[in-house]
Amino acid sequence: MVLIAALFVIGEGLTLPIFPKPAHAAAGELADISKTTPQFPATFFGLTAMHMLHVTIGVIYLGVIAFRKWFLPVLGVLWIVGFALIPSDNVFHWGIHVLLIALIVATVILLLKPKNYDAQDVEVSGLYWHFVDLVWMFIFPLVYLMSTKIT
Amino acid sequence: MHDVAKHDDSKGQYFWVWGALLVLTAAEVWLGYNNQVFHGNSAHMLEVLLVLSIIKSALIIAYFMHLKFERAIMRWMLVISVTACFIIMYSFFFRDAARILPPPNGLGVQ
Numbered sequence: 001m002v003l004i005a006a007l008f009v010i011g012e013g014l015t016l017p018i019f020p021k022p023a024h025a026a027a028g029e030l031a032d033i034s035k036t037t038p039q040f041p042a043t044f045f046g047l048t049a050m051h052m053l054h055v056t057i058g059v060i061y062l063g064v065i066a067f068r069k070w071f072l073p074v075l076g077v078l079w080i081v082g083f084a085l086i087p088s089d090n091v092f093h094w095g096i097h098v099l100l101i102a103l104i105v106a107t108v109i110l111l112l113k114p115k116n117y118d119a120q121d122v123e124v125s126g127l128y129w130h131f132v133d134l135v136w137m138f139i140f141p142l143v144y145l146m147s148t149k150i151t
Numbered sequence: 152m153h154d155v156a157k158h159d160d161s162k163g164q165y166f167w168v169w170g171a172l173l174v175l176t177a178a179e180v181w182l183g184y185n186n187q188v189f190h191g192n193s194a195h196m197l198e199v200l201l202v203l204s205i206i207k208s209a210l211i212i213a214y215f216m217h218l219k220f221e222r223a224i225m226r227w228m229l230v231i232s233v234t235a236c237f238i239i240m241y242s243f244f245f246r247d248a249a250r251i252l253p254p255p256n257g258l259g260v261q
Contacts, residue, residue: 010239014242126216127216130211130212130215131216133215134208134211137204137207137208138201140176140179140204141201141203142197142200144183145179146183
């Protein structure tokens, strides 16, 4: 049942290019939403902020694998020092609190899995990190380089 | 992972791949800031940047994610499924992106 539903979804995706194009006057709903609602911020932050979230998760992952419990004081010191040194009118003065969240997450991970991580863990965390890297390979030229003004 | 992969453990090739990635990134940035070489043809610029990005991705997958040193069945399974995934994404996303083309080919939205 699920397989049949999946085949229908895939089949529809593969055949979309041969569907008749909607006349643009008839596609009023789509056109109106696109004209009255800004499209850029949602697209831009949908790409870049989601990527930053995955990079943050990757830093926690690699930090726990590499340093285990010694990653907690590293995060704590960076959080305190960062908050103290970044001027209060800078957005990262409060943004540095993401390190506090990372500290809490890493603590929970180490409470749940307080072991020495082995070669398999290093391999898998490396695969995760490089997959996030792979996404950046396309976000960087598409979002940043393509937005440079053609002269 | 010596039970599934056979390759020498020298770190040298990682640095060569890293250097190649840096060179390709520098080329992309140079093209981004000197895009008069495309004579205003942004579709051509998109093609060139995406080809460079695909080369970088292939280097990362092959060396950093160790696919080059995996069994042949693993390589083919991954390459075929990723290609199929990209074909499906092409069908969905490029159809949607056509909205920004001017009529009659698209809706002409900003």
